[in-house]
Amino acid sequence: MRIAFISDIHGNFTALQAVLADIKSQKVDRLICLGDVATLGPQPREVLAALQALDCTFIKGNHDSAVLNPEEAAHYEITSHLIPDLIWCREQLTESHLELIQSFLSKYELTFPNGVSVLSFHGSPLSSTDLLQSTTPKEVMEKYFEGQTATVFIGGHSHIQMYRRMGDKLILNSGSVGNAFEYAFTPGLIPSLLPWAEYAILSQSGSSLDVDLRRVYYDTDALIQEVQKSGLPGSAWWLRQFQK
Ligand SMILES: [Fe+2]
Secondary structure, three states: OEEEEEOOOOOOHHHHHHHHHHHHHOOOOEEEEOOOOOOOOOOHHHHHHHHHOOOOEEEOOHHHHHHHOHHHHHHHOOOHHHHHHHHHHHHHOOHHHHHHHHOOEOOEEEEOOOOOEEEEOOOOOOOOOOOOOOOOOHHHHHHHHOOOOOOEEEEOOOOOOEEEEEOOEEEEEOOOOOOOEOOOOOOOOOOOEOOEEEEEEEEEEOOEEEEEEEEEEOOHHHHHHHHHHHOOOOHHHHHHOOOO
8 A cells, every 4th residue: 555645735736746746756555745745835726626626535734724813823833934935825715625725634534554653633633823844842742642542653744754763753854845955944944945846755565554755856847937927925935045
């Protein structure tokens, strides 16, 4: 059984198309999206239309909650300069797009045929805004996973792929489809984006479980053109993320 995990698409349809093509070539049995689908990028409508056509289980990210309730954006830890982009994103979406986002789950657990259980979430098992990184202290990490019975955990939110063992647990991050960061987000600094899209495949065969943290190169020049013609309020900020 093979399961693909995509996360943090952030309105980047150019990257999503590349990832969906790669997933098709990988012959997976299931698809799980870990949230943050529409906001920030130039193509929220195209992303939602593509997601509606998929057979996919969706988890709700902090940006998904914020686009449903823009007046509560601060509660979902969306920084104030991104609010105009959030409002613009909501205006691009139809009622049926918003209904799909409303239906997203807070977390989702499944068990592979060999008994390995996997808990999916956006930030942590406790909250879509918890930020788990390779550098997060062990004591802090343990609080997020206390009492959890799954063996493998997978989330998004940090926009950085991660493979971290913690006791008998494995903590994974599938990275970001549309907004892969070169380094960890630092408040006040413009993130630096990498020229590829990230996602993960977990596959079980017999008693083994393979983790494949994948990188898919896509046409960033095409994305930049989409940003330039989109009318996105923060387009200049977006474009700066590609400058070295
Ligand atoms: Fe995100």
